[in-house]
Amino acid sequence: MWKVLATPVPVGTATRIEKRLKSEGTKIAVVSQPVFVTDGCAIEDFNWPDRIVLGTDSPDAVLTLKQIYRPVVMRGVPVIVTNHETAEMVREASTAFLATKISFINELASLCESVSADAVDLALALGLDKKISPRCLQPGARFGGSFVEADMDSLAQLASGNGVSLKILSAAREVNRTLSDRIVEKISHAVESLAGKQVAILGLAFKPHTNSVAGSGSIAIAKHLMSEGAKVREYDPVAIKEAQAELSSAVCYCDSPYAAAEGGDALVVGTGWPEFRALDFEKIKGLLKRPLIVDTKNLLDAARLRAMGFQYVGVGRGSSVL
Amino acid sequence: MWKVLATPVPVGTATRIEKRLKSEGTKIAVVSQPVFVTDGCAIEDFNWPDRIVLGTDSPDAVLTLKQIYRPVVMRGVPVIVTNHETAEMVREASTAFLATKISFINELASLCESVSADAVDLALALGLDKKISPRCLQPGARFGGSFVEADMDSLAQLASGNGVSLKILSAAREVNRTLSDRIVEKISHAVESLAGKQVAILGLAFKPHTNSVAGSGSIAIAKHLMSEGAKVREYDPVAIKEAQAELSSAVCYCDSPYAAAEGGDALVVGTGWPEFRALDFEKIKGLLKRPLIVDTKNLLDAARLRAMGFQYVGVGRGSSVL
Numbered sequence: 014m015w016k017v018l019a020t021p022v023p024v025g026t027a028t029r030i031e032k033r034l035k036s037e038g039t040k041i042a043v044v045s046q047p048v049f050v051t052d053g054c055a056i057e058d059f060n061w062p063d064r065i066v067l068g069t070d071s072p073d074a075v076l077t078l079k080q081i082y083r084p085v086v087m088r089g090v091p092v093i094v095t096n097h098e099t100a101e102m103v104r105e106a107s108t109a110f111l112a113t114k115i116s117f118i119n120e121l122a123s124l125c126e127s128v129s130a131d132a133v134d135l136a137l138a139l140g141l142d143k144k145i146s147p148r149c150l151q152p153g154a155r156f157g158g159s160f161v162e163a164d165m166d167s168l169a170q171l172a173s174g175n176g177v178s179l180k181i182l183s184a185a186r187e188v189n190r191t192l193s194d195r196i197v198e199k200i201s202h203a204v205e206s207l208a209g210k211q212v213a214i215l216g217l218a219f220k221p222h223t224n225s226v227a228g229s230g231s232i233a234i235a236k237h238l239m240s241e242g243a244k245v246r247e248y249d250p251v252a253i254k255e256a257q258a259e260l261s262s263a264v265c266y267c268d269s270p271y272a273a274a275e276g277g278d279a280l281v282v283g284t285g286w287p288e289f290r291a292l293d294f295e296k297i298k299g300l301l302k303r304p305l306i307v308d309t310k311n312l313l314d315a316a317r318l319r320a321m322g323f324q325y326v327g328v329g330r331g332s333s334v335l
Numbered sequence: 336m337w338k339v340l341a342t343p344v345p346v347g348t349a350t351r352i353e354k355r356l357k358s359e360g361t362k363i364a365v366v367s368q369p370v371f372v373t374d375g376c377a378i379e380d381f382n383w384p385d386r387i388v389l390g391t392d393s394p395d396a397v398l399t400l401k402q403i404y405r406p407v408v409m410r411g412v413p414v415i416v417t418n419h420e421t422a423e424m425v426r427e428a429s430t431a432f433l434a435t436k437i438s439f440i441n442e443l444a445s446l447c448e449s450v451s452a453d454a455v456d457l458a459l460a461l462g463l464d465k466k467i468s469p470r471c472l473q474p475g476a477r478f479g480g481s482f483v484e485a486d487m488d489s490l491a492q493l494a495s496g497n498g499v500s501l502k503i504l505s506a507a508r509e510v511n512r513t514l515s516d517r518i519v520e521k522i523s524h525a526v527e528s529l530a531g532k533q534v535a536i537l538g539l540a541f542k543p544h545t546n547s548v549a550g551s552g553s554i555a556i557a558k559h560l561m562s563e564g565a566k567v568r569e570y571d572p573v574a575i576k577e578a579q580a581e582l583s584s585a586v587c588y589c590d591s592p593y594a595a596a597e598g599g600d601a602l603v604v605g606t607g608w609p610e611f612r613a614l615d616f617e618k619i620k621g622l623l624k625r626p627l628i629v630d631t632k633n634l635l636d637a638a639r640l641r642a643m644g645f646q647y648v649g650v651g652r653g654s655s656v657l
Contacts, residue, residue: 024450049464064463091463095456102452103460106443111466113439114432117503121428127497128346130420138415138425141386142371144433148466175449181439184506 021047021104021164024171027068027097042071044078045100049107052158053222060085065092068100105171108164109182111149115156116185119192122152122329132329133311152329154283154309155192157219157228193233196281196309199326201241203305204278208242211302213277215270216284216310217249217256224252230309231283232259239263248273250286274300285310294321343369343426343486346493349390349419364393366400367422371429374480375544382407387414390422427493430486431504433471437478438507441514444474444651454651455633474651476605476631477514479541479550515555518603518631521648523563525627526600530564533624535599537592538606538632539571539578546574552631553605554581561585570595572608596622607632616643 027045034041045068050058065082067075075094079086086092118139122132132152140147165186172179201207219229226232235245239261246265247256253266267273270289274280274297282289289312298304304323306313311327318325349367356363367390372380387404389397397416401408408414440461444454454474462469487508494501523529541551548554557567561583568587569578575588589595592611596602596619604611611634620626626645628635633649640647 024452028451063465064460066460093456093460093463095453095460096451098450098452099447099456099460102443102447102450102457106457107461107464107467110436110439110461113435113503114466117432117435120499120501120503121424124494124497124499124501125421125424127499128420128424128493129350129418130346130424131417134415134417134421135424135428138386138388138417138421139429139432141413141415142429143385144436144468144470145429146466146468171450172446175446177442177446177449179442179446180506180510181435181442181503184502188502 021160021167022101023167024098024101027101031097042069042074043097044069044071044074045097046078047100047104049104052160052225053220061088062090065090066100066103067092067094068097069094070096102168105164105168108161109168109179109185112156112161112165112189113181113185114149115151115153116188118150118152119328120188123195125152125329126331129331130329131331133327135329152311153230153285154196154328155189155228155230155233157230159225159227162228193230193237196230196234196307196328197237197241200238200279200281200305200307203307203324203326204303207238209244210242210278211244211246211276212238213267213270213273213275213280213301214245214247214283215249215273215280215289216282216286217247218252218284218286221284221286224249224255226252226255226259229256229259229284231281232256234281234283234309235260235264246273246275246277249284250288252284271296271300277301278303279305279307282306282308282310282312285312289313294318294323298323343489344423345489346420346423349423353419364391364396365419366391366393366396367419368400369422369426371426374482374547375542383410384412387412388422388425389414389416390419391416392418424490424493427486427490430483431490431501431507434478434483434487434511435503435507436471437473437475438510440472440474441650442510445517447474447651448653451653452651453653455649457651474633475552475607476518476650477511477550477552477555479552481547481549484550515552515559518552518556518629518650519559519563522560522601522603522627522629525629525646525648526625529560531566532564532600533566533568533598534560535589535592535595535597535602535623536567536569536605537571537595537602537611538604538608539569540574540606540608543606543608546571546577548574548577548581551578551581551606553603554578556603556605556631557582557586568595568597568599571606572610574606593618593622599623600625601627601629604628604630604632604634607634611635616640616645620645 027043031043047066118136125132136150139145140150204210217226217231238245246267248267248270306323307326315325349365353365369388440458447454458472461467462472526532539548539553560567568589570589570592628645629648637647
């Protein structure tokens with residue numbers, strides 16, 4: 014007999030279970046298998062995993078699981094067999110690394126703004142380096158998601174509980190926390206003072222193709238804007254109900270991007286929903302009181318919008334390069 | 336006419352040159368092209384670049400350079416055209432990211448040692464994530480190389496000069512600086528006190544296939560060991576002359592790994608030269624006074640060495656997994 018533990022569980026769980034089973038004379042092999050499924054891509058992530066990690070010392074359990082995962086293993090997905098503790102750490106470590114990667118490019122984006130470089134081109138050039146990889150390297154307002162904070166909390170607690178300092182992860186989290194402030198500063202700078210101003214925010218989910226708002230940069234920006242006296246009008250294709258639980262009732266939720274834009278002193282793209290690229294920006298220009306777009310995800314075509322007369326502000330695009 | 340500037344130059348150089356040429360009435364297109372060539376792999380890096388970055392606003396110059404690089408472009412190597420400032424930042428940013436990646440896994444390696452996880456398996460599982468990539472993710476004593484420190488210094492100066500804080504890079508550099516101390520602590524712990532002890536160090540170059548010792552972890556370990564009163568015997572296939580310029584004359588340089596091991600209280604693998612895997616470890620065991628191997632690069636076969644009676648200490652391998 015054998016039993017598979019799906020993560021997340023604290024590091025050490027499986028070893029403890031195994032010891033207890035053994036002490037009771039029960040012969041069950043325990044396997045720790047971290048699951049890598051991200052919001053909005055769960056089916057693809059399940060069918061095309063980058064690797065399967067099995068934490069166990071039972072060769073029989075490995076054989077059985079390879080049979081179960083045969084369709085995936087036959088596509089060449091590598092299987093890594095390791096001990097429980099390592100398997101239990103993989104997901105949190107992976108999350109922590111990707112958070113660091115995103116914060117790294119976000120810090121460079123700030124520098125790009127100062128020296129007339131373009132963070133989007135820079136990220137492209139960095140990402141093509143085979144030692145780096147292009148994914149999770151887009152400058153933008155913030156990373157989020159309900160698992161991300163929990164994974165990083167758990168890893169940070171494990172480290173501090175063992176007297177180990179994870180300086181890089183701490184720095185990455187600190188950078189992430191302050192990114193929304195930078196966006197609000199940009200808006201504030203453009204409209205002079207936020208008090209009494211009206212800001213439309215398009216997108217509330219922490220990323221497209223999900224209704225999760227946990228750790229969403231959009232929500233952080235909305236809160237910050239309201240604390241400075243601005244009125245906020247919001248639109249999201251699917252995440253309004255979830256946002257209502259997070260935000261004060263002072264927010265006005267709209268049933269279209271155009272309704273959100275009406276009378277606004279600024280329009281903020283808060284989530285990279287692809288449909289926002291296809292909006293009728295002539296119409297939006299007519300609806301806004303001031304043609305200011307702050308694109309926290311570098312989603313839109315800056316050159317086209319500027320040509321249309323918008324004041325366009327992206328992230329890390331301090332240059333003439335569009 | 337056009338002129339290609341090979342980096343590294345400070346960000347802003349090409350724009351300044353271009354302005355000056357224009358003010359003098361000279362019509363020359365200026366192209367900034369960062370060169371990505373690493374010690375020990377220069378020919379491969381030149382023939383198989385991950386991408387070609389051209390910083391210019393001259394379409395003619397881009398066409399001409401694509402002709403020059405035709406054999407490479409025809410292999411599918413992407414060409415990124417951007418502005419000068421971005422092109423001037425790519426190499427330093429890339430170096431900074433890879434340094435961060437290495438320091439990240441080195442911090443996790445410390446955590447692995449505390450919780451019986453295996454950093455080598457962990458790095459394998461992380462690296463197979465397509466968002467991460469396996470390269471520059473090996474736990475080990477330190478990253479180095481003459482370009483690395485210079486690139487990071489230059490980027491850090493650019494940032495601080497522009498009032499931008501690069502917190503992640505600072506954390507990564509701090510982690511790197513303290514890694515050799517951890518290795519020396521491990522040796523010291525194993526031999527009780529370092530005073531009067533003799534330590535053999537195999538490898539002086541900062542990485543294999545080069546004689547460069549700039550930023551070498553091996554050199555840092557040697558200095559630290561001597562400051563604690565240990566005697567050091569060193570061997571490297573090619574970098575002894577370079578090391579002599581860095582280290583005090585108290586170091587004894589040997590013409591073979593076996594000569595270095597003779598009478599040693601510990602043997603340290605300081606550089607991942609592949610030939611060290613093929614050493615006659617029975618012979619080494621006979622030569623050492625104490626069969627202790629500290630492998631700062633996780634180069635050797637830990638299971639085999641332990642079976643031979645060695646006390647084997649790796650990096651981040653605090654577990655029973657070998």
